[in-house]
Amino acid sequence: MTAIPTQHGYVGRPVPRVEDAALLTGSARYADDLPVKPGTLHAAILRSPHAHAELLGIDTAAARTVPGVAAVITGEEAKRFSSPFLVGVKAPMEHWCLAVDRVRYVGEPVAVVLADSRYVAEDALDRIGARYRPLPPVMTFDQAFDAASEPLHPALGSNLVNRRDFTYGDVDGAFAAANWRVSVEVEFPRNSCTPMECFVVLADFDAAEGGYEVLSNFSGPFAVHPVMARALKVPGSKLRLKSPPHSGGSFGNKQAVFPYIVLMGVCARATGRPVKWVEDRLEHLMAATSATARRMALEAAVAADGRVLALRMEQTEDCGAYLRAPEPASLYRNHGNLTGAYDIPTLSVVNRIVLTNKTPTGLNRGFGGGQLYYGLERLMHRVAVELGLDPLDVIRRNLVPAAAMPHATASGGSLDSGDFHACLEEAVERGDLEGLKAKRDAARAEGRLYGIGYAAVVEPSVSNMGYITTVLTAEERRKAGPKNGAQASATVAVDPTGGVSVSVESVPQGQGHRTVLAQVAADVFGLPMEQITVVTDFDTAKDAWSIAAGNYSSRFAGAVAGTAHLAATRLRDRMARLAAPQLNVAAEELVFAGGKVFAAGNPDNALSFSRVAAAGHWSPGTLPDGQEAALRETVFWTPEPLKAPTDADHINSSACYGFIIDFCGVEVDRDTGRVRIDRYVTMHDAGRILNPLLAEGQIQGGFAHAVGAALYEEYAYGDDGRFLSGTFADYLVPTACEVPVPVILHRESPSPVTPLGAKGVGEGNCMSTPVCLANAVADALGVETVTLPLTPHRVAALIHGEEPPRPAGSTAPARPAAATGKPGGRGLTGEGSRAVPATPEQVWAILLDPKELAALLPGCEALDLVGPNAYRAEVVVGVGPVRGRYVAEVALSDLDPPNSLTLSGSGSSALGTGRGSGHVTLERHGDGTLVTYRYTAEVGGKVAAVGGRMLDSAARLIIGQFFDKLIARAGGPEAVPERPSLLARLLRLLGIRP
Amino acid sequence: MTALAAGTRHPVTITLNGQPRTGHAHPRTLLSDFLRHELGAHSTRVGCEHGVCGACTVRIDGVAQRACLTLAVQVDGRRVDTVEGLAREGRMTALQDAFHRHHALQCGFCTAGILMSLADWLVRVPKPTEAELRDMLSGHLCRCTGYAAIVRAVMDVTGQTTESVHV
Numbered sequence A: 001m002t003a004i005p006t007q008h009g010y011v012g013r014p015v016p017r018v019e020d021a022a023l024l025t026g027s028a029r030y031a032d033d034l035p036v037k038p039g040t041l042h043a044a045i046l047r048s049p050h051a052h053a054e055l056l057g058i059d060t061a062a063a064r065t066v067p068g069v070a071a072v073i074t075g076e077e078a079k080r081f082s083s084p085f086l087v088g089v090k091a092p093m094e095h096w097c098l099a100v101d102r103v104r105y106v107g108e109p110v111a112v113v114l115a116d117s118r119y120v121a122e123d124a125l126d127r128i129g130a131r132y133r134p135l136p137p138v139m140t141f142d143q144a145f146d147a148a149s150e151p152l153h154p155a156l157g158s159n160l161v162n163r164r165d166f167t168y169g170d171v172d173g174a175f176a177a178a179n180w181r182v183s184v185e186v187e188f189p190r191n192s193c194t195p196m197e198c199f200v201v202l203a204d205f206d207a208a209e210g211g212y213e214v215l216s217n218f219s220g221p222f223a224v225h226p227v228m229a230r231a232l233k234v235p236g237s238k239l240r241l242k243s244p245p246h247s248g249g250s251f252g253n254k255q256a257v258f259p260y261i262v263l264m265g266v267c268a269r270a271t272g273r274p275v276k277w278v279e280d281r282l283e284h285l286m287a288a289t290s291a292t293a294r295r296m297a298l299e300a301a302v303a304a305d306g307r308v309l310a311l312r313m314e315q316t317e318d319c320g321a322y323l324r325a326p327e328p329a330s331l332y333r334n335h336g337n338l339t340g341a342y343d344i345p346t347l348s349v350v351n352r353i354v355l356t357n358k359t360p361t362g363l364n365r366g367f368g369g370g371q372l373y374y375g376l377e378r379l380m381h382r383v384a385v386e387l388g389l390d391p392l393d394v395i396r397r398n399l400v401p402a403a404a405m406p407h408a409t410a411s412g413g414s415l416d417s418g419d420f421h422a423c424l425e426e427a428v429e430r431g432d433l434e435g436l437k438a439k440r441d442a443a444r445a446e447g448r449l450y451g452i453g454y455a456a457v458v459e460p461s462v463s464n465m466g467y468i469t470t471v472l473t474a475e476e477r478r479k480a481g482p483k484n485g486a487q488a489s490a491t492v493a494v495d496p497t498g499g500v501s502v503s504v505e506s507v508p509q510g511q512g513h514r515t516v517l518a519q520v521a522a523d524v525f526g527l528p529m530e531q532i533t534v535v536t537d538f539d540t541a542k543d544a545w546s547i548a549a550g551n552y553s554s555r556f557a558g559a560v561a562g563t564a565h566l567a568a569t570r571l572r573d574r575m576a577r578l579a580a581p582q583l584n585v586a587a588e589e590l591v592f593a594g595g596k597v598f599a600a601g602n603p604d605n606a607l608s609f610s611r612v613a614a615a616g617h618w619s620p621g622t623l624p625d626g627q628e629a630a631l632r633e634t635v636f637w638t639p640e641p642l643k644a645p646t647d648a649d650h651i652n653s654s655a656c657y658g659f660i661i662d663f664c665g666v667e668v669d670r671d672t673g674r675v676r677i678d679r680y681v682t683m684h685d686a687g688r689i690l691n692p693l694l695a696e697g698q699i700q701g702g703f704a705h706a707v708g709a710a711l712y713e714e715y716a717y718g719d720d721g722r723f724l725s726g727t728f729a730d731y732l733v734p735t736a737c738e739v740p741v742p743v744i745l746h747r748e749s750p751s752p753v754t755p756l757g758a759k760g761v762g763e764g765n766c767m768s769t770p771v772c773l774a775n776a777v778a779d780a781l782g783v784e785t786v787t788l789p790l791t792p793h794r795v796a797a798l799i800h801g802e803e804p805p806r807p808a809g810s811t812a813p814a815r816p817a818a819a820t821g822k823p824g825g826r827g828l829t830g831e832g833s834r835a836v837p838a839t840p841e842q843v844w845a846i847l848l849d850p851k852e853l854a855a856l857l858p859g860c861e862a863l864d865l866v867g868p869n870a871y872r873a874e875v876v877v878g879v880g881p882v883r884g885r886y887v888a889e890v891a892l893s894d895l896d897p898p899n900s901l902t903l904s905g906s907g908s909s910a911l912g913t914g915r916g917s918g919h920v921t922l923e924r925h926g927d928g929t930l931v932t933y934r935y936t937a938e939v940g941g942k943v944a945a946v947g948g949r950m951l952d953s954a955a956r957l958i959i960g961q962f963f964d965k966l967i968a969r970a971g972g973p974e975a976v977p978e979r980p981s982l983l984a985r986l987l988r989l990l991g992i993r994p
Numbered sequence B: 001m002t003a004l005a006a007g008t009r010h011p012v013t014i015t016l017n018g019q020p021r022t023g024h025a026h027p028r029t030l031l032s033d034f035l036r037h038e039l040g041a042h043s044t045r046v047g048c049e050h051g052v053c054g055a056c057t058v059r060i061d062g063v064a065q066r067a068c069l070t071l072a073v074q075v076d077g078r079r080v081d082t083v084e085g086l087a088r089e090g091r092m093t094a095l096q097d098a099f100h101r102h103h104a105l106q107c108g109f110c111t112a113g114i115l116m117s118l119a120d121w122l123v124r125v126p127k128p129t130e131a132e133l134r135d136m137l138s139g140h141l142c143r144c145t146g147y148a149a150i151v152r153a154v155m156d157v158t159g160q161t162t163e164s165v166h167v
């Protein structure tokens, strides 16, 4: 590995990471690589195929008989061993770790199979019979607001969970006096930074101690630890949570593993055995977590020069099916910086939280910021357009001036430091905005669609643990007790050989915290970095922590690294007092450098660092009176400016605020609507940079996430609630071909608030970049409204208008086609015909004979007559990567022997649900029969989420197989009649029951 | 082709990073699971199990392939190389070292797969252009790095410098 020179200290230098060797050689252990206890059971989770349904019952008997299955856990056990999760807003809403009597989103856990292996557990999922009564799903903001919509939580009576109105200053007065009013309405979509490693939980219950021990890749915030302990009905000390040495990314998402910690705890307790669960990608995309979708309406009162005098803001947050801790964090995290980087003196806000039948939301890189700034920076762009001003001038005229720092925002934030104007001018200069403008003009002169976008934001870091309580009224807060601060902790110890170890509660997810902490400690002790060991795998039973612990809200550089610096400094000062008598100088005069401790003016009067360390351990009795020898120091630190919300709802929601100014040039392909990022410039002031190499990595990674959010990624749902983005072929994460290299610029103005002057740097581009790209696309197209993600389909619609529907009758015979009836859904329609060498009477006889029919239906394992013209069928169907056993009820109607019939039915499997009908006609054709079919069907659940793109070809395949068999059967020695309900068969196979 | 009984575990012997290793696998056991949980070669990561993310990429008889789309029994008698075998006697290869210097990895979950693809590809394309490299890398998803540092590391180790078109 690279040798690192020590002379000028490590902090602030681009030191390569100490983490890398284990990761590059493969020896690093993530949660799924750690040993499991003998006898560990492997869990697979049965998930709801319905967005909204009553859960009528679960039949687990068949699943229990599968060899290797130890137990099947349902809501019964959840009720016995756990209680519902606490909710941050007082509302009668029960969220259990397993559905109890209702399911509220596709993918909600319904039952858990515990078996000797994951493979067997998944087999047994197919054998569970869960019965549902579907309810109308609530999928959109409008539906959630509709008083007639089905309430997700009947006791709540409405899907609007919370509304708060805030007024800061004389907003109406400012609007009355203003020359101009500019407004925008925007919606920010659901998406997720989805890390490469999914969730992992290993849970064990010690019946003798009455305590749980869980290892998981939970990332914090540990404010959720009490929520988990409460749900498991134990004191916090009886829920020992550990984290593995390495984690495969989080970006906030791994906060959402916590319900599964409780679920697997329940499973371990119910079975009396250790349990392991590894989430798969479909589960993660479908049901882990999501950024909030937000609808915003903003209106600005604007002076003629573009200065914004007042802002009216309405935000509605879609938090999914449950308000899950720490939500409503996404809505309130930026409450202190709702006016962004601007000096806007008056502000009114209406915040609403609604529930929909979608996956519960949670932390996601930049949480709340991407949403807020999408509204605010689209508004600033519109101010420029509507007043005929240069967008950059509008930004300039509104930025908080350097002289005003620290600046108190209208809503109570305290922007701690920075010279925003200087950043802007430097970005313009070094990022060559003039060159970009020239390029745009040249492109436009050629008739190409080229636009420039801008965005200016403040990037909050180190969240105030009290900000979420802004969702409560002052009265409610008084009752609940004040919440504030952001405690970070760090422990530094020196061992008898002079080795230094540092441990913190930051639960890193790949950022390189170990490297930075080694830099910090090495500088304090004057040691080479190799002598510092940093331990970041975390154990709530042994490590120092508090509720703010964890990896979120960019708290590491500002809070955790700073706290480690405080602990190391305190320990070094103690060592100085130990060494001082031996060197015969005052402790204050001692210097720690080059592995030695010496008097400032006399480097020869020295002790080796290890010698001083040994003294602390081997001869504590010989120390001067009152001197503490312990070479271990734990420091808890909380930023001073973080108070609870005031009675007037002022809240400084974060300890520090970085500044970002971005601009970019994009070109839109006029034919395809594809957006190409031509140049992207991002200027950051993130306070003091502790390691420029890592800071650059954070910015590039955040930028890539933002490119995904802006151009490609969206959690898509059908309007019946089906989830449609269950694979990486459906949820499009940008690859190396889609992410350009941004020009990254820095200015450093140290934060006066944090011990090392550092601020967060990793989330900012997830806040600034989506809107900067959107502004550029709006500029390129000259349109008022753009919608994320800016996929070619959407952008092309802005250029050419919506694509007309497929002309009627354009479907080729015998070729099923994706239906367009349900926008975004997985509907199927198809029609076709085949000639069969048998008379219509013979074909009819086959179709109506359950035995014959069963033999012809591909994958049919059982077909029983359950009533007149009614069947119960069991069919195994594979579509793309998934396979499932469907149990379907099929009815034949409109029987007109031997001419026509209608099949209709519905069924379900672990793969999801299906419903459909088909019409079959038999026409005499020479000696044979022409069988013509037409069907429509809808599928939901897993098969829709992951197999959607393959339904078409699967349908074709199955129909083909059916006819081949029918023809063989009809043309065989017995010349039996034709095949029936092939259509039914095929629909069934698809999960659609005919 | 011999039919293997579905309910039975069959012996599978491979040459894993130069060493003969034998384990047992059901016919449906994925190579990724076999390597990780049967042989303990856990450096092969699983990010999607549907062939898109590339995290599970290993070399089978030298050719980079998805272990999540391969059955363990298919590789019986063949050579399988994983990232554990790249470094020799604790010395990282030039490629690994370039990843380190350029900070081409963060959480590292995608890294083993990318290194295995590159180890195969760079033999055939020793001096790729940036566009060729990005095209090849598009078979791998990385959520942490934004790919820029990966591109830099590879261009560096192939004796080239990247001039990003964007700067």
Ligand code: FES
Pocket: B045, B046, B047, B048, B049, B050, B051, B052, B053, B054, B055, B056, B057, B066, B067, B068, B069
């Ligand atoms: S795990 Fe094999 S490609 Fe994703």
Ligand code: FES
Pocket: A196, A248, A249, A510, B104, B105, B106, B107, B108, B109, B110, B111, B141, B142, B143, B144, B145
């Ligand atoms: S380094 Fe984390 S996914 Fe690539």
